[in-house]
Amino acid sequence: MDEKFDAIIVGAGLAGSAAAYRLAQAGLEVVLVERGPYPGSKSLSGGVLYGRVLSELIPNFWDEAPVERFINNQVITFMTGEASFSVDFKTQAFSAPPYNGFSVLRARFDRWLGEKAEEAGAMLVPGIRVDHLLREDGRIVGIVAGDEEMRADVVIAADGANAFLAQEAGLRERIPPAHIAVGVKELIGLPRETVEERFRLTGNEGTAYAIVGFATRGVSGGGFLYTNLESVSVGVVMHLDDLIRHNLKPGDILEDFLAHPLIAPLIRGGRLLEYGAHLVPEAGLQGMPRLVTDGFLVVGDAAGLTVNNGLVVRGMDLAIGSGIAAAEAVLAAKEKGDFSAQGLSVYPQKLEASFVMQDMRTYANAPHFMENPRLYAAYPQLATTLMAQLFAQTSQPKAHILPTLLKAVKESKISLLDLALDGWKGVRTL
């Protein structure tokens, strides 16, 4: 292959396919290289697709895309081994176009977006693993796959959380365990009516749970559960450094979570359809690499673009936003004929101007906040103890809520100062 393309995009996940779609739409010759046999075959998600940004690229995408359910019910749960305390929010405001978020199955959804990029004119090449970047005179000029070389003005690395290409390009160091989390997930099949009855859903409504505490056996991270049309996606995500400290196996943590009295009845009678695992960048702003070098840009998970503030876990929307910004930067660079780091600096500028970097900055303190071990043990215990004392009726006289609260705090061994500081930090983080 000695033909030269305008752009080579490595990885047909959401970031890569969004970039390919935008560039192909503008008439550029784009190759979208995917190591799996089809886009999405290596993708796994434990979250909700907040799809507003995608509708900028493909208006009313939900009419044609294989989305599962629109999420109009979000539940935040504190969990201990025997109890759970939830905040359950449901609104019809999220139930109509343009919707707020969707549950998706990535092997289907990414395949659809990859095919959209192909329809727009991108050349989708599945089943090819990119081994290395091709360099000439210090700048990146293409890729190497096996004994084939492929050249382009620019390479967009959309190769996911392991970010091997950004490391090879010298934009980031080896990823430290403190910057990443491991997620494990089961997809559990249930009849559609069962999903709808169990989760009190009408039509294509869907529920998403975020669960902290016992879900991860006290390891920093959290559990998740969301409803698909005829299945439930349920799993846990643990910060890798803390998982190593606790000496626990992801599979064992997941098993305990699935057996918890809150979760077990939700998946009862279901059939395991798929078990998967994936890394999640968790370092926020601090974990981000430099985004461009000569002839090269990084997008999506490879660029560390995720937000987790405890209430909402995001990544797919940031991936799509970064793919669009990278594509627009490549178009600007092509206009000037300058694909150097300087010429591509439009990408970080566009990202800064968009919700992507603005949200990364707004939630810059979130990773630090989420490292607080009290979130995963002491606070779930406190919340459920307090609830138990409020609801329990015994032959002993009841106390008012304030002394009950103070007693529960005292028993939890959390100092009032820590409680106040954590509360303040929590409010500031959100």
Next chain:
Amino acid sequence: MNRLGIPEKLALDKYELDEGNPHIVVNNEICRRLCKERACLFVCPAGVYTEQNGEIIPEWAACLECGTCQVACPHEALSWVYPRGGFGIIYRYG
């Protein structure tokens, strides 16, 4: 639900096996000399790594390609790349 073990769960997944082409190679020399943590033995969601007669053995065909092991390994004793194009785990749902 009767809970399954990791091998039974993996048996439900779809893989395209690249026979004879391991994508994970363990440098046991490094493991023996430097490693006390043995993080690979427990962090891997697919239970790929076991210790047999003092050697770390990767059952690479079961790999879910998440990369947890190579980030967790404190001694860079793993040569870990993605399987060749078209091979390895193939998520049908994701």
